[in-house]
Amino acid sequence: MQIHPQSDSRPWLGSRVGPQRGAxxxxxxxxxxxxxxxxxxxxxxxxxxxxxxxxxxxxxxARRILQGAEDWALLILREDARRSAIDHLGEPWxxxxxxxxxxxxxxxxxxxGAFAAELAGSRVQDVWLSGQITDAQARYNxxxxxxxxxxxxxxxxxxxxxxxxxxxADVARAAAVRFIAPPPAKDGARDNPSPAxxxxxxLAHLAVQAPAIATYLTRLAEVAVVLPEATPINLNxxxxxxxxxxxxxxxxxxxxxxLQLRQQAPWRDLNAVNAAFPDQPLNADxxxxxxxxxxxxxxxxxxxxxxxxxxxxxxxxTLVERLPQENRTRVVRREFGVTDR
Numbered sequence: 120m121q122i123h124p125q126s127d128s129r130p131w132l133g134s135r136v137g138p139q140r141g142a143x144x145x146x147x148x149x150x151x152x153x154x155x156x157x158x159x160x161x162x163x164x165x166x167x168x169x170x171x172x173x174x175x176x177x178x179x180x181a182r183r184i185l186q187g188a189e190d191w192a193l194l195i196l197r198e199d200a201r202r203s204a205i206d207h208l209g210e211p212w213x214x215x216x217x218x219x220x221x222x223x224x225x226x227x228x229x230x231x232g233a234f235a236a237e238l239a240g241s242r243v244q245d246v247w248l249s250g251q252i253t254d255a256q257a258r259y260n261x262x263x264x265x266x267x268x269x270x271x272x273x274x275x276x277x278x279x280x281x282x283x284x285x286x287x288a289d290v291a292r293a294a295a296v297r298f299i300a301p302p303p304a305k306d307g308a309r310d311n312p313s314p315a316x317x318x319x320x321x322l323a324h325l326a327v328q329a330p331a332i333a334t335y336l337t338r339l340a341e342v343a344v345v346l347p348e349a350t351p352i353n354l355n356x357x358x359x360x361x362x363x364x365x366x367x368x369x370x371x372x373x374x375x376x377x378l379q380l381r382q383q384a385p386w387r388d389l390n391a392v393n394a395a396f397p398d399q400p401l402n403a404d405x406x407x408x409x410x411x412x413x414x415x416x417x418x419x420x421x422x423x424x425x426x427x428x429x430x431x432x433x434x435x436x437t438l439v440e441r442l443p444q445e446n447r448t449r450v451v452r453r454e455f456g457v458t459d460r
Contacts, residue, residue, distance in 0.1 A: 178457050181421050181433035184221065185455070188250050188419040189437055193448045196252065196415060200443040206254060206412045207355035207385035218249035218420070245430075250419035255438060256412040257356035258344040259364070261325070264298040265318055266349045276364065276407065283360035284338040290331045297328050320452070321345050347440075347451060351409040354392055355385045365408060366401045373399060386410050413441050414451070433457040 195212050203210060222244050259280040263273050274295055281291035298318050319325035322340055326333040342361050352365055362377060363369050369377060373396065386392050388410060389403045417437040424430025438451040 177423055177431045178433065181423060181431065181457060182435075182455065184246065184248065184421045185419050185433060185435040188248060188421075189417055189435065192250065192252050192417045192419070193439065196439070196441050196448055197446060200441055201446065205355060205385060205387060205410045206353060207381070207410075209385060212252045212415070213254075213356075215251040216249055218247050218422075220244060221246040221248050221421075224248065245423065245425045247422040248419070250417070253416045253418070254353055254356040254412045255344050255346060255414040255416050256350050256353045256409075257358065258342055258361060259352060260344055260346045260350045261294075261298055262318070262346050263349045264295050279364035279367070280342050280361065281339070283364050284335060284342045286332070286335045286339060290329075290335065294325060294329045294332045297325060319345055320347075346414050346438075350412075350414060351405070351407055353410060353412045354389075354403065354408050355381060355410050356412065366403065368396075368399050368401050413443075415439055415441060431457065 192212075199206070199210055199212050207213075259277065261277070264270075264277060274292075277295055278288055278291050281294075282288070286294075319328055322336060322343065322345055325345065326336050332339065342358065342364070352361060354362070357365065359374050359378060363371075363374050377396075380395055389405055389408060392403045392408075393401055415438075417439060418434070420432065420434045422430045422432050433456065435453060435455050437453045440449045440451055442449060
C-alpha cells in the first residue's frame, strides 16, 4: 500500500513564525538597551559619588593644612608680643610667606630627619602653601563711628578715609549710618535693635546692608576694616592714604617723609611722631592713633596638585585678637573657601 504524505492542516502556523521571531528579537534588543542604559547610569552615579568623596577628602585635607598654618601664625604673634612693646613692618610677623612646597617647609624643621623618607614619596610634594599676616589696625576701623570719640570728629575722619579710597561722600555717609546705634526708646530704655539696625561685622556685611558701597569694596578694603571694638590706627603700619586721612597736616611730601622716618626707625610713641615734625605739627591724638596693635588678619592659601590648572585650591582668612597680658590669642572670625578646578 502506498502512503501519500499529507499536507499540514494548519496553514496559519507558518505565517506566524516570522512575526513571532521578529517580536522576540525586538524585545531582546529593548532589554539589552535598558540594561546598557541602567549600567551606564550606575557607572555615572558611582563616578559622581567617587568625585564627591574625593573632593570632600581634598577639602578636609586643605582645612587641616590651613589650620596648621593658622596655628603657626598665632604662635608668631604671641612670640612677637612677648618680645616687643610696639608693632611695625620690620617684625617677623610682617614678612609674607611666598608660595612654596609644604615638603620644603617640613624639611627645614628640626624634626625633618625623622620622616625624610616618608616625605620623599608622599603627596606632600604636590602641596603648595602661602600666607601673610597683616595688621588690621593699619586701617580705619568703622566701628569707631558707633563707639569712638566725638561723633562729628569721627564722621569727618571717615569721610577723609573714604575720599582716599575714591568713595563718594554721599555713599560714605550712607555707610556710616549703618554703624550708628538707633536712638533710645521713649521710656528711656533701649530696645533690642532689629536686624536692619544691626551694625555690620565686616566690610562684606556692610556691602549687603548698603549696596551702594559694593562698587568700591575692593578699594575700601585697603583703607578700612570692621573690628569688634573701637581701635586706634597704628602709625607704624598704616599706609600713606590712611596716614594722610588721619593726619590732615600731612601733604604728599610730608607723608613721604613720614614713611622714610618710619622705615629708618619705627615710632616708639606719639611724642616721637609729633617731635619729628616741629615745623608742621601733626597733633597725633592717642584716641585715634597708636604704635601697637591687638587685631591682626591671617590669610593662608593652599594648592593641592602640581598643575595649577587642575589643582584644588583653598584659602582661609582669620581675624584674631592678641591678648599680650594673657599670652594668648583669640579667633574673632574665620572664613574658608575652596575652588575645585
